[in-house]
Amino acid sequence: MLTKLTKKTMAAMAVAAAALTGTVAPAAADYPEKPITMVIPFSAGGSHDLNGRVITSILPSYLNQAVIVRLTPGAGAQKGAQEVANAPADGYTLLFTHNYADQLQQYVDKLPYDPLEDFVTVARVNYAPAAVAVQADSPYQTFEDLVEASKANPGKIRMAHSGNWGAFFVPAAQMMTALDMQWNLVPYQGGGPALQALLSGDADVTMGFPSSLASHVEAGTVRILATAGEERMFDDVPTFAEVGVEGDIGFMHRVVLAPADTPENALTILRDAFSKLAEDQTFANMMGRLGENIEVLGAEEYDAMRAGQSKAYKELVEKLTSQ
Structure with a gap:
């Protein structure tokens, strides 16, 4: 693999050669x-x-x-x-x-x-604001329910995410720090597989963005508990700030x-x-x-x-x- 210096040097040589020969790259x-x-x-x-x-x-x-x-x-x-x-x-x-x-x-x-x-x-x-999502028949009816269960059972709530230090891992880590709770963060190769883990029952909670969650919310298979952003995306769903997670988090x-x-x-x-x-x-x-x-x-x-x-x-x- 060429180093950055080599690639840039070769690029410069190619430009110089083109100038000398009068040719122009297609x-x-x-x-x-x-x-x-x-x-x-x-x-x-x-x-x-x-x-x-x-x-x-x-x-x-x-x-x-x-x-x-x-x-x-x-x-x-x-x-x-x-x-x-x-x-x-x-x-x-x-x-x-x-x-x-x-x-x-x-x-x-x-x-x-x-x-x-x-x-x-x-x-x-x-850009897209992340949303905390559970199955529609989850025992966690609200974000507060989820937090309460997480604190009562540290590390027992399985949170499917799209990969370590990715778009869902980071806000999840920030939430755990802000709310003094612990989830079992389970990595998947992307938001799609993480959502499938929730739908199949392999995870208790995940995060998602409007494009991946909208059809499931409309179909009544997924419930949103909280969303990033200064304003509510749904009238009856609180923002991260409203549930005690302050700061510019959860945006992709x-x-x-x-x-x-x-x-x-x-x-x-x-x-x-x-x-x-x-x-x-x-x-x-x-x-x-x-x-x-x-x-x-x-x-x-x-x-x-x-x-x-x-x-x-x-x-x-x-x-x-x-x-």
Whole structure:
């Protein structure tokens, strides 16, 4: 595997060679000339998979090329991220990930890539507030019921999550700290498998996002006990803050990244396509049916957030691992 220095050196040599010979890389002139692959480093059935299917059904309208989803779960999203980091920086391989996998993972694992050096932001598509969910026939009718049972039986409540230090593990750990309770945190390879664990009875509680929970809530198989956010998502369901878990927790930002050194013209075309996607009424309708918002942020704005996330997650990991 090429080191970052080697990749950047070779990229510079290629540019210099093109200048000397008067040639221009095809990607720079005619991008995109072939289908684009969007790697999702999570399992089927989770919110990224569902959101990704909607995105890739509309985005080709603005790129004149197909956008193909490839699910590459494993190692807490590291497998898919490494695949994209090692891919040619030509705009044809993108990563659809989230803030925890992107910026927090580096503080708990030695990664084979550098999140800020090896990737560049294309766009943040939206964000989603996590919800604590149980089966509809669960004995825990309210979040307070769940907390009371958790305190009475430390470590007995099985909480299915999407992977260590992921989008559900982190708010679960923060909840346990804030409320002085203990769950048995059971990792699964993504939000989809974690939800299936709840539905099959292998777990007592899990977390989810609107796109993955909405149909189950509507079908009457899942009940929401609490949600992240300043405002209630449901009239009769409290927010995390209302149940005693303060702070900016439980939010997942869905972001599209590209390998570093992707040509600027390719990034401009991709970013323009996502900007148009945000105004697309069909996209809005499809996302609405998933229960998801559309909050596209440009690269510059989200990059400022990434830097802040990196600092905050470093402090969070230090706090949680010191206890």
